[in-house]
Amino acid sequence: MVNTPEVLVHERARTSSDLATAEAGLVWSRYSAMLAANAIVAAAIAVLATAGFSSTELGVAAIGVAAAGGLLISFSWLRLTQYGWHLQEVWVQRASRAWRDAGIDDPYEVKGMGRMQGSNAFAPLRRWAMVPIWSFLLTYATVLGACVGVIAVL
DSSP states (O other), rough: OOOOHHHHHHHHHHHHHHHHHHHHHHOOOHHHHHHHHHHHHHHHHHHHHHHHOHHHHEEEEHHHHHHHHHHHHHHHHHHHHHHHHHHHHHHHHHHHHHHHHTTOOOTTTTTTTHHHHGGGGGHHHHHHHHHHHHHHHHHHHHHHHHHHHHHHHO
């Protein structure tokens, strides 16, 4: 096959589309892994809260360390998800531009809505996907704050 400009434009469009799809898969794979990691940390906090420690300070410190670890994991989860969605949108925009350059209908455009609305079609899903992330962040911050308060009193 000869690499004419038309073929190269079509290949660029296909590659950008493939990268947008791959990035979407990566976002949700990381999301699932981080959700599982946070579930493990939350379970560890629950186990530590019911464990019989020899001193109150040791128990509270152990819970605080687990909460701090969970806070770090959740913040990483938040940033990875936001950056992944940004990269996916970059690839969608590049693919759309390449499809237009090739004179082919943009597969990312929702018919009758235009490109911009089609791009935002997943905004509600993305907002709802942030709920567990923010829930874990706030829970860990609250637990960590409570641990610091208890240690300050002891």
